[in-house]
Amino acid sequence: MNDENLKLKLLSLPVKYLHQFAKGRIHRHFRLGKRQLIDCLLALSPDQKKAIVAELQQRAPLSTKPEAESTIAQHHSSFYPQPSSPHPDSPGATSPSINLEDLLEGIGVPEHAPFIPDAWQRHAIEAIAHSDVIVSAPTGSGKTFVATEAIKQAIASNHTVIYTSPLKALSNTKYMEFSQQFGTDQVGILTGDRRDNAQAPLLIMTTEILRNILYDATSGDPDLRLHTLGLVILDESQYLADPERGVVWEETLILCPPDTRLLLLSASIGNPQELAEWLTSIRPSTSCHLIRHTKRSVPLRGIYLHPAGQLVPLFENRDIQQRKGFRFHPETKRLFKEYEFKSLH
Numbered sequence: 001m002n003d004e005n006l007k008l009k010l011l012s013l014p015v016k017y018l019h020q021f022a023k024g025r026i027h028r029h030f031r032l033g034k035r036q037l038i039d040c041l042l043a044l045s046p047d048q049k050k051a052i053v054a055e056l057q058q059r060a061p062l063s064t065k066p067e068a069e070s071t072i073a074q075h076h077s078s079f080y081p082q083p084s085s086p087h088p089d090s091p092g093a094t095s096p097s098i099n100l101e102d103l104l105e106g107i108g109v110p111e112h113a114p115f116i117p118d119a120w121q122r123h124a125i126e127a128i129a130h131s132d133v134i135v136s137a138p139t140g141s142g143k144t145f146v147a148t149e150a151i152k153q154a155i156a157s158n159h160t161v162i163y164t165s166p167l168k169a170l171s172n173t174k175y176m177e178f179s180q181q182f183g184t185d186q187v188g189i190l191t192g193d194r195r196d197n198a199q200a201p202l203l204i205m206t207t208e209i210l211r212n213i214l215y216d217a218t219s220g221d222p223d224l225r226l227h228t229l230g231l232v233i234l235d236e237s238q239y240l241a242d243p244e245r246g247v248v249w250e251e252t253l254i255l256c257p258p259d260t261r262l263l264l265l266s267a268s269i270g271n272p273q274e275l276a277e278w279l280t281s282i283r284p285s286t287s288c289h290l291i292r293h294t295k296r297s298v299p300l301r302g303i304y305l306h307p308a309g310q311l312v313p314l315f316e317n318r319d320i321q322q323r324k325g326f327r328f329h330p331e332t333k334r335l336f337k338e339y340e341f342k343s344l345h
């Protein structure tokens, strides 16, 4: 089969098959789009291309003669399910029949209700009094409440608190929030751009600034705040796994004084148990308590803008439920088929 025919054949296949052919043959093929993948496959050695043709023939016996378009469409249909509805001229020309009210139902400001801490929040607050704590709980579930209660406990016992976030913008937001809650004289901020009330008992800073303070302390230049430091809160602590900045979180955890309690907050640590074990191993004088809460208080919905200009659910079930699996909404499936079909014609 010549390159031109092979190209036509590859073009007619879903990209997942192309990745199968590329596996072990093309470095980092998973980063490539369909066109780039095909270019790379065609640039392989004649022997490698022969092997790919053999694999193709195993999937479906293929003619080595140049193909007429109709033949390609035939092969295409053996790999692709055909759109069930009649084809419009352009994808998305048809409007989906979706009930928008149902889709957006429940979104808005909730009714006022008395604040009752959840059991996991209470457990976390109890645990931080005597151990390091990792809180792994979904977005919007109330990790800040745990942080503020822990801050109150620390300040009440005359300790200082450092609260770090990975972003200057988040640090600024927390500075405003905590200033309202604890009073402006109680809160300070230290970021690359800003230095206000640096001797306050509660200091907000980026994790890099804290790491630098801890570095200075190891080189015999202890910052006065470290003598009274009772609690360090690392918000968004999943940054520990960040390929570039993760080392900053790692060094901060390693260099943190052993008598200082650590509170790590995150919605997306994949291996919190492993992290808890590691923390215990590097801080043998302190146990580490893992608080894991998986139930979402704020449901997650997948919605996208349909080419016809309407909001459409991505999945069959309106709310995405963890570990329940999901199926695409019939309208989404239809649209995908339409796009795949269109991309080949």
Ligand SMILES: Nc1ncnc2c1ncn2[C@@H]1O[C@H](COP(=O)(O)OP(=O)(O)OP(=O)(O)O)[C@@H](O)[C@H]1O
Binding pocket: 115, 116, 117, 118, 121, 137, 138, 139, 140, 141, 142, 143, 144, 145, 266, 267
């Ligand atoms: N026990 C509770 N009952 C009802 N609402 C709560 C409770 N705890 C916290 N909240 C509210 O939930 C909202 C989200 O809380 P918060 O900002 O702490 O989320 P988070 O867990 O830090 O999320 P993220 O991962 O996005 O940072 C806030 O408005 C907060 O007041």
Ligand SMILES: [Mg+2]
Binding pocket: 143, 144, 235
């Ligand atoms: Mg938060």
